Amino acid sequence: IAEQQYITYREFLPAMGVNLPRYQGYNPFRNANLGNEFATVGYRAHSQIHGEFELETDLDRYTQADLDAMRAQGIEIAIVGDEVELAIPLNVAFFNPNLLNRVQLGPMLQGIGLESQYKNEEQIDNQLRSVLFQIPVPGNPECLDGPTLPQCFRGVVDLGAIDIERGRDHGMPSYNQLRRAYGLPARTSFAAITGEASEAFPPGTGINNPNSLDFTSLTDINGNPVPIGEDDAVTFTRRSPLAARLKAIYGSVDKVDAFAGMVAEPHVAGSEFGELQLAIWTKQFAALRDGDRFYFENDPSLSFIRHAFGIDYRHSLAEIIAANTDIPLSDLNPNVFLAG
Template sequence: MLFQVPKPGNTGCIEPVDPACFSGVVDLGAVDIDRGRDHGMPSYNALRQAYGLAPKANFAAVVGSGSETFPRDPKLTPGDEVNDPDSLDFTALFDINGNAIPLGSDAAQTSAVNARRRTGLAARLRATYGTVNRLDAFVGMMAEPHVPGSEFGELQLAIWKKQFLALRDGDRFFYGNQPVLTDIRNILGIDYRRTLAQVIAANTDIPIGDLNANVFVVGSGVAASGNGGSSMVMASAPSPGRAGAPIDNLDGRL
């Protein structure tokens, strides 16, 4: 996760990116790791246990797949694979449907969702940390596979869930803590429970039948029902590549 630091006052650099527009690059991941250590953030497994999750026994369990050993590859330096830049080479790319994308193609820049590197993430983590109990919490939570239907792994999801529940339960003005809303619904028939699709339909000329129940998802002619339910079926993308091959999602788990 690299962030380019723009030069002050330069607003003309948009696309394509011109290196002359920037004064340097900041490694946000390294900054977050250092910040966690400075603030006494627990290790990955200790933080999982603090949030009621079982600790992981090894790095393969952390990332959800793959081997903890480096492959035999003529492009890798035996015994020092983790410090070999070739260890991070992309060897295969896949789109959202699991179809292979040629390396170096235009589609590789715009449509790649999953990827395979020359070495697996579990092997790189093991070479860096040695034992899973030394794994930084920030690195571990970013390495976890996403929980289905979520953009987070188990640990991040537990953290965000607890924080938002605390915000909800501690806010006396939170709408869910207002019993009068239920009385209004029962007595006057006015229901505060509205989906975003229903709000859009009520405030625009777009009929409710022309909107997906989940307006953030592009569907194929699936309409939003009156009660906010959805009949949309999200098909799971097939597993790309050969069976058992470790896959890296292009979501920060690289």
């Protein structure tokens, strides 16, 4: 538990831009339970999830039978010299733990750690919105990804829609009510929610016009232009403002669902979150830390164990991966939560 806490508070939270107040020791009056607002709304960052796992490793890890079996499950395989690249669609990996035995733990964890995740925002990968929980049409083994997905299923369950419905099922307050509850001022316009200059649709677009969602420009992590359709983009401009689409759906800022408003906010500088989500995470992880009498910084037995037996909890996630797989530590990012 101490190792997990150490990684969470020393690596994961800083990587997400969550900076907690300095630890002052155990507080018996601090409630360390998970808040409903956190579990139901705040912790949901599904937009960061890729629609596939991408990894690259030595070709001699796998036999031809392994490669054939992975191809048969829908994994895309590209052999480049003495290395192999695997692209595993999320719906192939989902509910398929035996796949990990064939792919192997080391390459899987290394691949996850080396790949940048999507920006935490209002967009969610189509694999989570159309494929993950699926009712397939008969005879569709090729329906794994791509533009033909709508013809592949009789019905789908959209994870983004579930995120919104979950909030309603749990009686979550509206977006503005939740902002007030966390000490933030309510937003008075849709443009104020998104940080955009306008909440009006440009001529020739509208809420029922699909071209309002067209991308008009893309840039990579360094701000360089990326051709439309390429995978390296991290920022974008659409034909219509997000604020206009929210206004057309909700009509009033006071009717916006907490989840929808939260993910539409611009990020606080140095953070993966907008104001509301950052406030929710900060309060929750501070409570989990301060209200836990066994938190690693408050547990004197950990120091005794280290000095008496040489067992130390202070390990990075990269060190734990290297110790439990055949991936050398030098092949991993020092902080695997930061791709590079």
